[in-house]
Amino acid sequence: MSEQKGIKNKNLINAFILLSIIAVIFYFLTKKFNTSSSVILSFVGLGVVIFIHELGHFAAGKFCGIRVEAFAIGFGPIVLGVKKIENYLQIRIFPTILEKENDPEQAGLLCLKVPMSGKAGETEYQIRIFPVGGFVKLVGQEDLGSDKPSDDPRSFVNVPIWKRIVTVSAGVTLNVVLAGLIFIFVFMRGINLPPAIVGDVLPGYPAAKAGLEAGDEIIAINGRNHDVDFSSVAFAAALSGRDKPVYLKVKKTDGTIEDVNLIAMQIPGMGMKGFGIEQPGTLEVAKIDDAKKLDEQFGLKTGDVLAAVNGEKIEHAWQFNEKLQNIFEPNITLSYSRKGQDELIETNLELQYTSAIEYVDGGEFIPTHIFGLIPRLKVSSIQISEINDVLQTGDVIAQAGDKINPTYKELRDLTTASVEQELSMVVLRNGEPVDVKVTPKKGTDGRAVIGIGVAIDVESTVAAATTDTNNYPWPSDIAGSEIVSISGTEVENYFDIAKVLKENQGKTVKVKYKGLLDVEEISFDVPVNENAVAVQAQISGIPPFKILRKLYKASGPADAIKIGSRKTLEFVGQTYMTLKGLIVRDISPKSLMGPVGMIAASTKIISDRDFMQYCYFMGMISACLAVMNFLPLPIFDGGLVVLLIIEKLKGSPVHQKIQEGLVYIGLVLIIGLVLLVTYNDILRWVFGK
Structure with missing residues (x-):
């Protein structure tokens, strides 16, 4: 009696929790239909990728004569289980949540048996409560330990090794x-991808050393001149030989x-080799999550187009880059056009100048x-709070x-x-020295x-040092x-210095500078050099621009x-290179994407109503999951294949204790990695960090 009462109480608690979860899901479906429907479609897409993976195990197991106990989509408690039994089709609904007393077969409280002629089947087809994941349960095969011995000739451990592999x-x-x-489907229909155009170097x-510039188009790679997009350039660099x-x-x-012949080199943060080429952009303002912020911060709207720089018209993003590379002025005026509006929207922004150096x-x-x-x-900015x-x-x-x-x-x-x-550092704050310490x-x-x-610091005229003394013969004591x-022209900043020296190129000028003790004067031969001002302009108050995309479509099947x-x-290949970068610590785990990130990324693609991009993303996920599942860790398919090969070579299975130890080591590593990438996904997609 007490056992029956305990089961009833447990069922009531489980039913309450289940109904609460359903109510929350229903609330989000009705109140935030667009977002929730996108999330659901994301789960569906990821579920299809996992379903196909498990279908491979299932079909191959059946083909090889291995008994399959269960074929499940998702993890956790069973939501729905369907199995053919003698003269019936058995349907179990939440069997482990809503239990029944005296139930050795674990049919559960909600178990339906639909009359159906025919023999009993051996496999139960299940949908579980957490739809990300899935598994196939083969008789005798254990995921979290060594395989169990069995007298069943159709057990996983009793079939030939080649069938198990x-x-x-x-x-x-x-x-x-x-x-x-x-x-194949995507390129039959056509998809817009970033073309192989240099956005910047x-x-x-x-790329920069070879003379490539923004706007250059790469039309062939190693003789291949067909379907060359920007990712083709990145892959060619990453997969090139040493x-x-x-x-x-x-x-x-x-x-x-x-x-042009380029030898790829390692690029920090990417974890793989590259040429140092950035993606091409457009002049159209991109969509951001907070449209109000776009208006408040920049006075612009999504779809506005940058039409002129300092009054000069531009039509391509590379022309904007070219303007920035050749400018040396305190401010820049950007003019935007807006659909349905004749007048341009002008913004005057302050420019900052940085060192154009190699990142390594x-x-x-x-x-x-x-x-x-x-x-x-x-x-110029504080990057750590x-x-x-x-x-x-x-x-x-x-x-x-x-x-x-x-x-x-x-x-x-x-x-x-x-x-x-x-x-230890000393900084000048409002002209006053301040001692600080950083770590x-x-x-x-x-x-x-x-x-x-x-x-x-272009607002002052202080020289920290000099360079290229062959072309610019400044005295050594001018540093500081x-x-x-x-x-005879007084200068108040480096803009004044550049202006006066440009006006006197090819001439000798008198330069007065204030040293430690007194004002000194020298004669300086100003060289004629178009690269005499070597600075990199940067704009902080500029909105994001859309990535340039071009239609790529196959000519036939x-x-x-x-x-x-x-x-x-x-x-x-890219996935293997990423894993290699993780191992040698060229890539931070923070750059990886876990299940939460996959769902968030695919949800964003779905919300943009771009079906081809969604399919492309799922194709990429499927290829990446194939590589991940074939890693030589016992918890993965690849690790099990390695153990089976060892078993074939030595004539007997790896010792049970060793198998279990390897499995648990792999499990700890994977759980740690999943927790880390999930944490980073939450920071990235929820908190925007």
């Missing part, structure tokens, strides 16, 4: 096949064709200078460690050498960082001095199969 590998195989089929990297050049055919913005610490530095003079550094207590935006860095007026390279070297150590740390990409962004006048196969192999 086929069964285990079938899920991964079908995921690869699914990815290929999805990509990173200074010091292979010190092996990649042959590119490049169409310049003036229409000329050039052959210890690599090649390209010093910023104005006619050979390197300005001091100032804090705790630094707010020490430094402020606008602080001029007068000293770091033992370096007076450090250049960017000197500050980087000091930062790298002082990781987890206190670094550089390793950033998410492995770089040593203080937690600040820096720009050059303040330029007072040039050719054969072409679609070719493109789909190539895309599948590219994503498989």
Whole structure:
């Protein structure tokens, strides 16, 4: 009696919890239909990918004569279980949530038996409460331990090893096949992808050194001139051999064709090799989640188009980049056009200037200078909250460690050498010296960082150092001095210095500068050099622009199969390169995407009503999951295949204790990784960090 009462109480509690969950789901479905429907479709897409994987195990197991106990979509308690029994079709509904006393078969309280002739089946088909995931239960095969011995000739452990390998590998195989089929479908219909056009180049990297510029179009890679998109360029770099050049055919913005050979190099934060090429953009303002913020912060709306820079019309994003590279003025005026409005919307923004250097610490530095003079550094942004207590935006860095007026390279070297150590600094705040101490740390990409962004102090005329003395013969004692006048013209900032020196190129001018003791005057031969002002302009108050996209469509079924196969192999290769980057610590785990991130990303794609992009994303997920499931860890299919190969070679299974130990080690690692990526997904998608 007490047992019956206990089951009833348990059922009441479980029913209350279940109804509460259903009520919450119903509330979100009715109140936030668009968002909830997108989330549901995301689960459906991910569920299909997992279903196909498990279908591979199921079909191969059946084909190989292995008894299959259950085929489940999802994890956790059973929502619905369907199985053919003798003369009936048995349907179990929440059997482990709503239980029944004296129920050895665990049919549950809600069990329906529909009359149906025929023999009993061996497999129950289940849908479980958490729809992300799934599994196939084979008789004798254990996921969390060594396989159990069995007298059943159809047990997993009793069939030949080659059949077990086929069964285990079938899920991964079908995921690869699914990815290929999805990509074939996508390219038969056509999809808009970023084209192989240079959006910008990173200074010091292979593309920049080879002379590639924003707007250049890569029309062929290693002789392949068909369906070349931006990802094709990234994959060619990532998968290239060590010190092996990649042959590119490049169409310049003036229409000329050039052959360029690039050797990819490791790029921090990417975890793989690259050329240092950024994606192409447009001049159209992109959609952001908070449209009101776009209006309040920039006075703009989604769809506005940047039409002119300082009154000069532009039509392409690369022209905007070109304007920024050639400008050296305090401010910039951007003019936007709006559909249905004749007048342009103008915004006047302050420019900051930074060092155009290679990102790799210890690599090649390209010093910023104005006619050979390197300005001091100032804090342009605070990137880590705790630094707010020490430094402020606008602080001029007068000293770091033992370096007076450090250049960017000197500050980087000091930062790298002082990781987890206190670094003394002196900054000028409103003209007054302030002593501060900072502790550089390793950033998410492995770089040593203080937690600040820096720009050059162009508002003053103080020279931190000089460079390229062959072309710009400044005296050595001018470092740390303040330029007072040039050719009798007083200068108040580096814009004045650049203006006067440009006007006197090819001439000799008198330069007065204030040293430690007195004002001194020198004669300076101003060289004629179009690159005499080597700075990188940056705009902080600018909205995000849409990524440039172009329609890629196969010419026919054969072409679609070719493109789909190539895309599948590219994503498989990229996943392996990402895993390699994790192992060698070139990629931070924070950049990885877990189940929450997959759902959030696919939900965003669905909300944009782009079905082809959604299919493309699911194809990518299918290819990536195939690689992940074939990792040589016992918890994965790949690990089980390794154990089966060892069993074949040694003539007996790996010892039970060793198998169990390996499984639990793998399980701990995977659970840790899942928790980490889920935590990062929540920070990224929920809190925007």
